[in-house]
Amino acid sequence: MSQDKVVAGSxxxxxxxxxxxxxxxxxxxxxxxRTPLRVDRSLRFLTExxxxxxxxxxxxxxxxxxxxxxxxxxxxxIYSLCEHHMLPFYGQCHVAYIPNGKVVGLSKxxxxxxxxxxRLQVQERLTRQIAESLDEILQPRGVAVVIxxxxxxxxxxxxxKQNAFTKTSALLGAFREDANTRAEFFSLLRxxx
Numbered sequence: 001m002s003q004d005k006v007v008a009g010s011x012x013x014x015x016x017x018x019x020x021x022x023x024x025x026x027x028x029x030x031x032x033x034r035t036p037l038r039v040d041r042s043l044r045f046l047t048e049x050x051x052x053x054x055x056x057x058x059x060x061x062x063x064x065x066x067x068x069x070x071x072x073x074x075x076x077x078i079y080s081l082c083e084h085h086m087l088p089f090y091g092q093c094h095v096a097y098i099p100n101g102k103v104v105g106l107s108k109x110x111x112x113x114x115x116x117x118x119r120l121q122v123q124e125r126l127t128r129q130i131a132e133s134l135d136e137i138l139q140p141r142g143v144a145v146v147i148x149x150x151x152x153x154x155x156x157x158x159x160x161k162q163n164a165f166t167k168t169s170a171l172l173g174a175f176r177e178d179a180n181t182r183a184e185f186f187s188l189l190r191x192x193x
Contacts, residue, residue: 049118054133097141
């Protein structure tokens with residue numbers, strides 16, 4: 001659903017116009033005339049992950065390398081939409097893996113994160129999907145993913161807790177099985193975080 005697939009008068013535009021009317025607004029007033037088109041484009045961009053494949057995001061950027069020490073990419077910004085209220089949640093994703101004869105181009109890890117964050121999501125599933133996808137593609141000795149995020153569905157409505165922060169983790173392979181590896185990961189995460 002990339003932006004280049006947006007056509008004037010799309011069904012999504014019509015639905016946004018109907019939504020505005022249901023909310024008691026006049027979609028013909030100056031500030032709202034182009035809102036249905038803008039919302040259409042925005043939602044298609046924010047959910048473009050449905051049209052993306054994590055393997056394609058990695059492409060041919062897997063390289064044979066005699067490396068068996070932890071590789072960590074920390075502080076990957078994420079923006080996603082809560083599937084329960086379609087409100088944003090945002091924060092940072094931290095990814096580590098232990099190579100098993102192959103390393104991946106570092107920019108490919110944030111690309112994989114974007115594939116899954118640009119969908120309607122819950123943070124728990126998002127964390128697991130990133131870890132499982134990297135595990136499948138890289139076939140490393142282990143993968144660890146931690147996401148720290150603020151959820152506007154908790155801040156703007158419901159309990160209205162603006163400072164509530166959610167952390168999730170997914171640990172696979174050596175990160176799950178080896179307490180020392182797990183401790184090293186969380187220690188590095190704290191030092192740089």
